[in-house]
């Protein structure tokens with residue numbers, strides 16, 4: 253099934269055929285305490301304290317919160333503000349490695365997911381610090397705890413990886429297919445659902461085949477190849493493509509009885525429960541024409557961008573831009589001291605010649621953006637409303653339904669900075685709402 257709108261950018265999956273390699277142990281890691289949507293945890297270690305790999309450095313500060321863990325054994329050198337991929341420095345724990353890489357004694361297997369109670373599985377997933385690894389970084393135990401008035405009957409598993417360049421999910425499906433399938437089974441048990449659908453874009457048929465072959469006979473997983481089209485991996489579009497349910501405007505997948513999880517998250521859940529391994533590392537695609545040796549790497553959380561790039565042979569002399577994530581929705585990085593976080597699926601290095609500097613021009617009403625918008629919005633009109641500071645009219649234009657996928661900006665011949673407009677427009681519209689509420 254297809255969704256309306258969307259685009260077909262050049263996919264440039266340069267690293268699709270490269271197996272995941274582990275990065276060697278480093279001498280220093282920088283672990284920010286806030287790496288997910290929700291409250292950062294409370295720090296539970298002190299400067300000078302010895303820690304082991306997998307030992308919690310923070311404890312959750314509420315329901316929508318997960319701990320971060322030591323990526324290796326060593327000593328806490330400093331607890332202070334350090335560069336963070338979101339822009340502003342954030343409280344982080346600097347760890348000096350002791351070279352032993354010894355695991356924390358309490359990081360022990362939790363048990364067999366097929367027999368453990370759903371609540372115990374959910375607690376284990378939280379304690380392992382697992383968040384949505386597709387980039388959303390929403391704590392997984394929260395997503396697996398839908399409210400009672402939202403019955404769930406379907407788990408949708410996202411293997412679309414529709415962003416150009418990124419191949420980390422592709423490699424996980426190929427190389428950790430058993431863990432992905434077992435993780436889906438585990439999540440089905442937590443949710444109490446009898447049905448799960450796994451969607452993979454049709455530019456990765458080998459990944460779907462690997463999952464199919466790895467799936468235990470007692471797991472009722474349904475596998476589907478989807479059209480390769482951006483943004484196929486957006487939750488709402490994936491759900492529609494797989495089961496034709498439409499998430500209402502302003503709603504969530506749970507409103508149509510669905511929970512969506514990423515393939516890497518599924519594998520991480522089973523590794524936490526079966527092997528007792530909290531999130532201390534993740535697969536990162538290091539790619540782009542400006543990196544000397546593009547790779548798929550297993551990178552410890554807290555590894556600095558500089559260390560990753562050095563391991564990949566450095567960058568070319570004409571580096572123009574470094575992005576965490578893919579080119580459509582990723583975040584530009586300005587400091588090579590920024591660490592890899594749980595949500596860092598890729599590091600994209602573009603040459604200066606590939607980075608277009610442009611001035612947005614006036615809208616010529618060509619309608620390209622309207623055709624491309626997968627949320628069936630009218631980006632041209634929303635853009636004009638933002639330019640005229642008509643914040644109060646943005647609600648009617650449904651600006652909050654924009655998923656910031658960038659399809660409209662990609663096709664705009666006037667190079668209008670539409671996504672930046674809509675990010676600002678959402679903030680301003682919400683501010684108008686708050687002001688109106690306070691005067692009511």
Ligand code: SF4
Pocket residue numbers: 624625626627628629630631653654655656657658659660661670671674
């Ligand atoms: S960024 Fe927003 S408005 Fe533009 S195409 Fe995507 S959903 Fe539509």
Ligand code: SF4
Pocket residue numbers: 614615616617618619620621622631632635660663664665666667668
């Ligand atoms: S694509 Fe650009 S120029 Fe064309 S209608 Fe949309 S905003 Fe205007």
